[in-house]
Amino acid sequence: GENVEQHPSTLSVQEGDSAVIKCTYSDSASNYFPWYKQELGKRPQLIIDIRSNVGEKKDQRIAVTLNKTAKHFSLHITETQPEDSAVYFCAASYFNKFYFGSGTKLNVKP
């Protein structure tokens, strides 16, 4: 099966700075890579996704990049705000199943 590794496990940034979270996956057959944000005590919510035929996707302050050759993908958040504080999960879809990374706890300090 697929193996997704996510780094860092915790990330603390000052408000207004950028944050980058990185994930690697093991199986080149994976072709869909979503990112989820989970606030404390709440459900994971999809914030952005990217497919294997695309190298980069942007949605306002959030962007995701994918390097298929290296089998890694990253989440970039610019101009961070306190409400960005949450746990972020990456995932890789392999044969119709999502394999999640272990999560990154992002703390944005005001």
Place this chain on the structure above:
Amino acid sequence: DAGVIQSPRHEVTEMGQEVTLRCKPISGHNSLFWYRQTMMRGLELLIYFNNNVPIDDSGMPEDRFSAKMPNASFSTLKIQPSEPRDSAVYFCASSGVGGANYGYTFGSGTRLTVV
């Protein structure tokens, strides 16, 4: 759309008791997934259904766990007998045509505590 609906939100039970968790997927979604979330193991896929049929249950930890999807609008996850190590948040998620290659929508989860 009310989203994916799970019940109960919280469940506290004694070791050895049977626990049943319930899920109503988004209308029109044909794939349903049960996940377990713990601090130690993160988000683990337990089982998923496509068009009400169990496709992959390799994540079900042991025979004490069972899941059913009798129709397109309802699924259950049962633990019998429950053990303290089953304590976790259990999420149900659904996705539309295309299965998991479109984003899941998660329910609010059931926080299970087995004492």
